[in-house]
Amino acid sequence: MTLHPLISDRFLCAYDPRLVASHSFDLVVVGGGAAGGLAALAAADAGHSVAVLTKADAREANTRYAQGGVAAVLSPLDSVDEHIADTLRVGRGLCETSVVSEVVSGGPTVFDHLLDLGAQFDREPNGDISLSREGGHSQARVAHARGDATGAEIQHTLHRALSLHPKISVFSNKLAVDVLFDREGCAAGVLTLDQNNAPLAFSGGHVLLATGGSGHIWRETTNPTIATGDGVAMAWRAGATLRDLEFVQFHPTCLYVAGAARVLISEIVRGAGGLLRDKNGDRFMSDYHPDAELAPRDVVSRAVFRRMVETNDTNCYLDLSELDRDPHILFPGISRFCRAFGIDIASDPIPVRPGAHYQIGGVRVDLDGRTDVPGLWAVGEVASSGLHGANRMGSNSLLEGLALGARTGRAIAAAGHASAGHAAPEFTGKTDVKLGGSGAHSVTLNLQDITYSMKSLMWRHMGVERTGAGLSEAQEKLSFWAKVVRELAPKEGRTVELLNMLTFAHLSTSSALSREESRGVHHRDDFPESDDAARYHTLLRARYEHDQVIGSEPTREPVGLASVPST
Numbered sequence: 001m002t003l004h005p006l007i008s009d010r011f012l013c014a015y016d017p018r019l020v021a022s023h024s025f026d027l028v029v030v031g032g033g034a035a036g037g038l039a040a041l042a043a044a045d046a047g048h049s050v051a052v053l054t055k056a057d058a059r060e061a062n063t064r065y066a067q068g069g070v071a072a073v074l075s076p077l078d079s080v081d082e083h084i085a086d087t088l089r090v091g092r093g094l095c096e097t098s099v100v101s102e103v104v105s106g107g108p109t110v111f112d113h114l115l116d117l118g119a120q121f122d123r124e125p126n127g128d129i130s131l132s133r134e135g136g137h138s139q140a141r142v143a144h145a146r147g148d149a150t151g152a153e154i155q156h157t158l159h160r161a162l163s164l165h166p167k168i169s170v171f172s173n174k175l176a177v178d179v180l181f182d183r184e185g186c187a188a189g190v191l192t193l194d195q196n197n198a199p200l201a202f203s204g205g206h207v208l209l210a211t212g213g214s215g216h217i218w219r220e221t222t223n224p225t226i227a228t229g230d231g232v233a234m235a236w237r238a239g240a241t242l243r244d245l246e247f248v249q250f251h252p253t254c255l256y257v258a259g260a261a262r263v264l265i266s267e268i269v270r271g272a273g274g275l276l277r278d279k280n281g282d283r284f285m286s287d288y289h290p291d292a293e294l295a296p297r298d299v300v301s302r303a304v305f306r307r308m309v310e311t312n313d314t315n316c317y318l319d320l321s322e323l324d325r326d327p328h329i330l331f332p333g334i335s336r337f338c339r340a341f342g343i344d345i346a347s348d349p350i351p352v353r354p355g356a357h358y359q360i361g362g363v364r365v366d367l368d369g370r371t372d373v374p375g376l377w378a379v380g381e382v383a384s385s386g387l388h389g390a391n392r393m394g395s396n397s398l399l400e401g402l403a404l405g406a407r408t409g410r411a412i413a414a415a416g417h418a419s420a421g422h423a424a425p426e427f428t429g430k431t432d433v434k435l436g437g438s439g440a441h442s443v444t445l446n447l448q449d450i451t452y453s454m455k456s457l458m459w460r461h462m463g464v465e466r467t468g469a470g471l472s473e474a475q476e477k478l479s480f481w482a483k484v485v486r487e488l489a490p491k492e493g494r495t496v497e498l499l500n501m502l503t504f505a506h507l508s509t510s511s512a513l514s515r516e517e518s519r520g521v522h523h524r525d526d527f528p529e530s531d532d533a534a535r536y537h538t539l540l541r542a543r544y545e546h547d548q549v550i551g552s553e554p555t556r557e558p559v560g561l562a563s564v565p566s567t
Helices: 034-045 080-090 097-105 107-117 150-164 230-238 267-271 297-311 332-340 396-415 447-461 468-488 493-514
Strands: 022-030 050-053 168-171 175-181 187-193 199-209 248-255 275-277 316-319 350-359 362-364 376-378 536-540 555-558
Touching: 022 034, 022 168, 022 187, 034 050, 034 150, 034 168, 034 396, 050 199, 080 097, 097 107, 097 396, 107 150, 107 396, 150 168, 150 396, 175 199, 175 230, 175 493, 199 230, 199 396, 230 362, 230 376, 230 493, 248 267, 248 297, 275 297, 297 316, 297 350, 376 396, 447 468, 447 493, 468 493, 493 536
Parallel strands: 022 050, 022 199, 050 168, 199 376
Antiparallel strands: 175 187, 187 199, 248 350, 275 316, 316 350, 536 555
C-alpha cells in the first residue's frame, strides 16, 4: 500500500482582525439543514445568540433534496428493539450500539417536535401517519410528506422557525473557509467569503459544523451542487479527528438521462412495488438477495452496477407499471421531472444508475456532537456519530440529523463558552496574502477542467467497486492537483471549494486504501471478503509543521471505544 501525502495550509486565507469586519454571537452554526437548524433552535431556546451561515440561499440544503422520509417507531406493530436490530444488521458490525439505541429511542419525540413546528406529513384516511417500508427495515416505519417531498417539507418548516426566532440571525451566501481560534487554541469563530470574495468573520464561543455531505466530488450523484465536503476539510485543517471516510453510500436509482440532473428516484418507489429490470426486461434483484428490490442499498447498488456491465448498457430500468396505485399520484415530484424528459412513469421504464448519495464517515464526535478540538462541534451528515456503521439504512439519516441536532444544541447551550471571556479569534495564515487576490504565478488554471477530472477519477476508482491499484492511482493524481491548485489558483471562493473537494477526495481514498476488506458500502474487488475478526473504525488526523498540514496516515480504533472523543 503506497500512500501519497496531501500537503495543505492550515488556513486557506489570511485573517487580520484589524482589517476584516466581524459579527459576534454565542454560537456560530455552519449549515442550515435539518441538523444545523434544530441545533440552532435548541441553543436559541436556551437563550444563546446564534448565527446560521449558509453557503447558498438559506432554503438550499441537502435536507431539501431528501425524498425519503423520517424513520421512527410510530406504529404499535413496530418496536424500538426491532428498529435497533435492523440498524445494527445493516451497519455490518461498525455501528456504535449506544448511539443507535439513543437515536432510535428518540425517534417518536423527534417526530412530535416536527409536528409541533408545523410540518405536515402524509396521513391515512383515519388520520394516522402513513408509514412505508424501505430497504433494510423489517417494518413499515418511514413517514413521508407529499409522497416524495419529505426533505422539502422539513427544510421549509425549519427555515420558517429559524427566520422567526428572535435569537437567531441567518446569513446566506457565505462560504465558510476556516475555523478561527483564540490564543488558548479553542475554536472561536469562522472566516467566510461572500459572492464577491469579500471576507467576513463570525466569532462565537462555539462553532458547529453542519455542512452536509460531499456527493459532488463524484461524477454521478443525487446531491445538490453545494455538497462538496467543506465541513470535513475545514475540520481536518483545524485538527479534528475524522472517522470512516471510506464509507460513502451510493444510491442505486438515480434518474439517468443525458443532459438531466441526476435526480434521485426514491427508495419509496421500490417500497411501493417498483421493480428493477435490465435492458432485456429481465428482473434481476432476486439473484442477488432474498429481499430483492428491498435489499440494503449497498447490495442493490452493486447489483445494478454489475448488471450494467454484464449487459453492456449505461443503466438499468425501474418499472412501475405493476403498482397497485397510480404512480403519478403516489410520486408527484418524480412524475413531473420524468415527464419533462418524455417518460410516463406509469408505463415507461425509468432509466437509472447508481450515484453518490450519503457520506457515512465524517468528523468524529460523541453523542453530544463534541469533536476533539475544544469549542468545535459537528452534527448531521458531516459528522461520524457511529449510528450508521458501514452502511446507512434508508431514512435513518433524517432521524439522526433531527435527534442529534436538537441534542447537540442543548449540549452547547449547557457547556458555556469554550474559553473564558468569549475570546476573540487571533491572526491566522500568512497576512501578506490578499483575500480575493490573484495567485502568485501568471499561469492560468482551468479549475472547471480539474473539477471534472476529479469527479471522473473518483467515479472510476472510488465508486461502487474499488481496487488497491485504482485507489493508489487516484491518490497520486489528487495530491498533484491539490498542489497545483494551492500554489497557482487565485485566492477566491471557487478555489476554496475545489481545495475542499480535493482534500475530501484524497482523505476518503486514503481510508479506502487502508481498509483491505469489503464491508457495507466499501467493496474492494481485490479483497472481496469481510474480515470479521478485525472490526475497527478508520481514523485520520492532520500532522502539522508550523501552519502547514503535512498529511496524515490512517490509524484504527476498535468499535465500542469510539463514542467519546478524547480532548
